[in-house]
Amino acid sequence: MIEIPAAFAEAKARDEGRRGRAWIAQLPLLIDELLQRWSCTPVGPVMHGQVGIVVPVHHRDLPPSVIKVSFPHPGNSHEPDGYTAWQGQGATHLFARADEHFAMLLERTSQRTLATITNPEQALVIQGRLSHRLSVAAPPELPKLSDRTAEWERKILSTAAIFGHPLPTAVMDTALATLRELGPEQPDTLVHGDLHDANILASDREPWLAVDPKVYVGDPAHEALNVIRSPRFADLLRSADMRRGLRRLLDIYCDAAQLDIERTRRWLQFGAVREAMWGRRHNDPEWLIHATDHLAEALL
Structure with a gap:
């Protein structure tokens, strides 16, 4: 089971209160479910931004990928729609989506901005x-x-x-x-x-x-x-x-x-x-x- 970065967990508990703490508590189990659903294996340390976590994964039939799970919020709900429209032209490829969990399987990039x-x-x-x-x-x-x-x-x-x-x-x-x-x-x-x-x-x-x-x-x-x-x-x-x-x-x-x-x-x-x-x-x-x-x- 993956470990949620402490800094991210603390920030979500602080910013989102009880709802944030509950989401963090169930996040490792959710990631395990998504790994099984999409036949992926984690291959690196968990990363995070302000709204979600990113897990580098291996899938035997896909290029290097990540599972991204965002905190459930209306502002995060249309991200996969953008990726679907772009079809990898100028943006990362979307390989799979689980909208009920605000989760996506995405093409992996470097971390160089x-x-x-x-x-x-x-x-x-x-x-x-x-x-x-x-x-x-x-x-x-x-x-x-x-x-x-x-x-x-x-x-x-x-x-x-x-x-x-x-x-x-x-x-x-x-x-x-x-x-x-x-x-x-x-x-x-x-x-x-x-x-x-x-x-x-x-x-x-x-x-x-x-x-x-x-x-x-x-x-x-x-x-x-x-x-x-x-x-x-x-x-x-x-x-x-x-x-x-x-x-x-x-x-x-x-x-x-x-x-x-x-x-x-x-x-x-x-x-x-x-x-x-x-x-x-x-x-x-x-x-x-x-x-x-x-x-x-x-x-x-």
């Missing part, structure tokens, strides 16, 4: 091209970003009021105008939803593959926030003269992703406002809140 690419422009091109490849026609019945616009606006306005309207009026008005004008009508395109450095992994089959999608339907320009608000650009996000550098980054990314730069700029500015407010509600570090505020202003 895009963060190991030290040339920032090279990383932007990789992210942009991968985003374009993943922007396929969305299957039916997946959550739509257009359905979240009313909730986003409500939370932005209520948070701004709670925290004494910390952003200039022009910054807020611009973000809300984008939401109202571009939000209701978005393409029926599959969006990864969380395409940052740690979710892009090196692979033997392709140079880079996407993992851990949130899976939404909407405008692929939404991905730009995870690309630009990145630790690799921390110095730029803190600089007094951010605008020129941002324009260069957007040019490179949008060219690689085949996105309209003005539409992407507008969604990026809105996303920065939304995340600045979310960060205040959830106690993000002060430097990150300040950097996100600065980003929202620089994109006017």
Whole structure:
């Protein structure tokens, strides 16, 4: 029987309370059941992220694989739908799924992330091209970003009021105008939803593959926030003269992703406002809140 990493077990018990502790307690038995169902043998130490564990396994008829089991939550329910739509093109292959357990049998990648690419422009091109490849026609019945616009606006306005309207009026008005004008009508395109450095992994089959999608339907320009608000650009996000550098980054990314730069700029500015407010509600570090505020202003 596998052993659940202590750090992961403690985090789930802390964050999810009694439900988290109960899930952790039954997880070893669940993994054993899945190993038998999918005729797999564990071959390495158990790994984990924030929402689930990953068990490297061997299957006699498949390439190197992993069993991933995520904590049962609506936000994790559509991940296999994304993998099914992509069919291994730009993302890891899905070999089997057990939706009742939030579990999947997936192609194994390396653990080397895009963060190991030290040339920032090279990383932007990789992210942009991968985003374009993943922007396929969305299957039916997946959550739509257009359905979240009313909730986003409500939370932005209520948070701004709670925290004494910390952003200039022009910054807020611009973000809300984008939401109202571009939000209701978005393409029926599959969006990864969380395409940052740690979710892009090196692979033997392709140079880079996407993992851990949130899976939404909407405008692929939404991905730009995870690309630009990145630790690799921390110095730029803190600089007094951010605008020129941002324009260069957007040019490179949008060219690689085949996105309209003005539409992407507008969604990026809105996303920065939304995340600045979310960060205040959830106690993000002060430097990150300040950097996100600065980003929202620089994109006017």
